[in-house]
Amino acid sequence: MGAxxxxxxxxxxxxxxxxxxxxxxxxxxxxxxxxxxxxxxxxGDIVNELPLAQPTVSQHLKELKNxxxxxGEIEGxxxxxxxxxxxxxxxxxxxxxxxxxxxxxxxxxx
Amino acid sequence: MGAxxxxxxxxxxxxxxxxxxxxxxxxxxxxxxxxxxxxxxxxGDIVNELPLAQPTVSQHLKELKNxxxxxGEIEGxxxxxxxxxxxxxxxxxxxxxxxxxxxxxxxxxx
DNA sequence: AATCTTTATCGTAATATTGCAATATTAAAC
DNA sequence: GTTTAATATTGCAATATTACGATAAAGATT
Numbered sequence: 001m002g003a004x005x006x007x008x009x010x011x012x013x014x015x016x017x018x019x020x021x022x023x024x025x026x027x028x029x030x031x032x033x034x035x036x037x038x039x040x041x042x043x044g045d046i047v048n049e050l051p052l053a054q055p056t057v058s059q060h061l062k063e064l065k066n067x068x069x070x071x072g073e074i075e076g077x078x079x080x081x082x083x084x085x086x087x088x089x090x091x092x093x094x095x096x097x098x099x100x101x102x103x104x105x106x107x108x109x110x
Numbered sequence: 111m112g113a114x115x116x117x118x119x120x121x122x123x124x125x126x127x128x129x130x131x132x133x134x135x136x137x138x139x140x141x142x143x144x145x146x147x148x149x150x151x152x153x154g155d156i157v158n159e160l161p162l163a164q165p166t167v168s169q170h171l172k173e174l175k176n177x178x179x180x181x182g183e184i185e186g187x188x189x190x191x192x193x194x195x196x197x198x199x200x201x202x203x204x205x206x207x208x209x210x211x212x213x214x215x216x217x218x219x220x
Numbered sequence: 221a222a223t224c225t226t227t228a229t230c231g232t233a234a235t236a237t238t239g240c241a242a243t244a245t246t247a248a249a250c
Numbered sequence: 251g252t253t254t255a256a257t258a259t260t261g262c263a264a265t266a267t268t269a270c271g272a273t274a275a276a277g278a279t280t
Contacts (some may be wrong), residue, residue, distance in 0.1 A: 003265055004238065008161035009136035013143070021134025025268085026119035026127040033123070036211045047227090051118035056269050058228055063267095077226050077277040085212045092205040099202045101146050102195045113235055114268065135238085157256085166239050168258055173237095188247095188256060 016094055019087055022067030027052055028060050035070065035083050046081070126204055129197055132177035137162055138170050145180065145193050156191070 006014050023029060027050060034049050046061070047054045061081060064070045069088070072081040116124050133139060137160060144159050156171070157164045171191060174180045179198070182191040 004135060004137075005161065006136055009140055013136045013139045017134055017136040017139050020130045020139075024127055024131025024134040025114060026116055026123045027114075027268095029123045029127050029130075030119055032208065036208065036215075051115065052268095053270050054227075055229080055271080059268080059270095062228085077224095079227065083208075083212045085209065088205055088209045088212060092202065092209045095198055095202040095205055098142070098146065098193075099195065099198045102193045102198060105146075137238095162238095163240050164257075165241080165259080169238080172258085189258095 016091075018067055019069065019091055022063055022069055025060065027057070028064055031057075031060060031064060032069065032083065035081060126201075128177055129179065129201055132173055132179055135170065137167070138174055141167075141170060141174060142179065142193065145191060 009017075023032070030050060031046060034046060047057050050057055052060075061070070061072070065072050065081075067087070068084055070081050071084045072079055119127075133142070140160060141156060144156060157167045160167050162170075171180070171182070175182055175191075177197070178194055180191050181194045182189055
């Protein structure tokens with residue numbers, strides 16, 4: 001064993017877990033924050049910003065892209081990566097909902 | 111190699127990544143959603159709610175607790191687990207901030 | 221076309237995660 | 251005190267993740 005049993009959970013649960021998992025690494029959080037910081041999304045220097053080797057960064061970018069957190073297109077001999085708002089809006093909505101519900105049931109809880 | 115290089119990132123980045131990582135599994139999302147659903151937080155039947163063996167569920171609960179997403183106290187021969195609002199408020203604030211910033215720079219981006 | 225620059229992929233080693241059977245623990249119930 | 255019930259821990263196998271050197275790919279520069 002060792003493989004996640006995704007088939008036993010709902011699509012929505014798997015979708016949120018996939019997004020969360022992709023953000024479950026500080027390098028990928030750092031990448032997202034860098035993409036937000038720079039003005040344009042022609043970001044040819046992500047590698048120089050991170051304390052990781054180029055193949056490692058490339059791999060992290062691929063994971064973020066697979067999860068739908070960033071979009072990327074080839075642009076000459078560099079790459080245009082940028083944040084995919086929709087995914088973050090989904091996360092925002094999800095956690096807002098949880099926070100609200102948690103707040104409401106505070107009373108009859110520990 | 112293989113271990114995450116946490117020491118190279120900021121505390122805040124690591125903190126968010128830790129929370130996200132803990133939610134990066136559908137079983138743990140399902141646990142959170144179940145804890146929200148039940149009225150009180152005396153939740154002795156989480157195992158019956160999930161398609162996983164008891165030790166596996168126990169392990170997932172432990173991870174959620176370590177990450178600070180749930181609180182738990184022994185209560186007789188069952189356990190009182192419940193959501194730790196603060197962690198979810200942190201996540202809500204983080205993703206709201208990202209969404210807002212992403213929205214603002216939409217224009218000069220792909 | 222040879223070279224440079226940038227990003228991706230492959231291969232692989234180190235480590236972490238997932239899942240469960242077996243067992244331990246602990247407190248209630250009898 | 252013995253049984254029952256609920257949760258935790260241990261140990262281990264299967265799988266996934268992380269990281270990087272080596273190499274490939276592909277457009278830009280000369």
